[in-house]
């Protein structure tokens with residue numbers, strides 16, 4: 001559908017407009033009384049989220065590609081139906097295929113002047129079945145207001161069970177990554193992916209980022225908090241349907257070769273990802289569903 005037809009169907013005067021955004025990608029611009037946000041229909045990708053009177057909360061790379069079929073660096077990539085590398089086929093893309101596909105708008109509504117709810121949907125087609133041969137419906141609900149709520153609902157519309165791992169891969173902007181603390185993982189064991197170590201360690205105390213971190217925390221159903229001391233901001237990430245999380249910052253060496261990333265980008269971002277990763281993957285029975293949810297708020 002072209003931009004004019006999308007607006008005719010889904011625009012809400014004064015609050016929601018669909019535009020040709022970065023790289024010409026169709027983008028839903030939301031501006032309500034509590035916050036503004038941009039959501040790329042390609043990838044079902046929240047690009048920005050800014051509560052009124054405050055700084056932008058998400059980090060979005062100035063060097064990112066913005067093109068149909070290419071991953072966007074920053075914002076909130078949706079990783080599905082696998083998180084990280086494909087479990088058996090290394091030729092498949094990291095983090096699944098929906099982050100580089102065009103989604104459809106299912107609905108956009110404004111229940112109050114302070115909240116806008118955008119629902120995007122993607123269903124199996126010839127392209128997805130060639131990669132992953134299961135019938136499915138995947139729904140992304142982004143609720144924009146004083147809080148940002150992101151829900152990813154998987155439906156198994158086929159006759160055989162399937163297994164998914166997934167992630168709401170949130171990039172937070174911070175003033176100075178070496179002056180942040182992340183809470184919620186003290187005593188939690190994690191799978192350490194730095195340098196291909198692939199060992200299991202236990203987090204002691206709050207997380208400080210002073211080197212590369214790529215940690216998949218398991219058995220952590222509770223909230224995480226990000227204290228950005230230099231930026232004077234304290235963010236809380238509550239979640240539902242998740243018992244795992246990833247904390248990621250590529251630091252100096254890995255930054256040098258990361259697509260869509262500047263060598264200094266690691267200084268002003270950190271990913272705290274709401275996941276069903278590794279052993280927290282989910283089996284979805286025929287006709288079954290699973291919802292993964294991240295609620296992001298300011299403390």
Ligand SMILES: O=P(O)(O)OC[C@H]1O[C@H](O)[C@H](O)[C@@H](O)[C@@H]1O
Pocket residue numbers: 071084094095193214215246247248271273
């Ligand atoms: O570069 P991408 O495919 O977007 O992945 C970026 C990162 O995502 C996650 O945080 C993984 O744990 C990392 O290992 C990966 O490098």
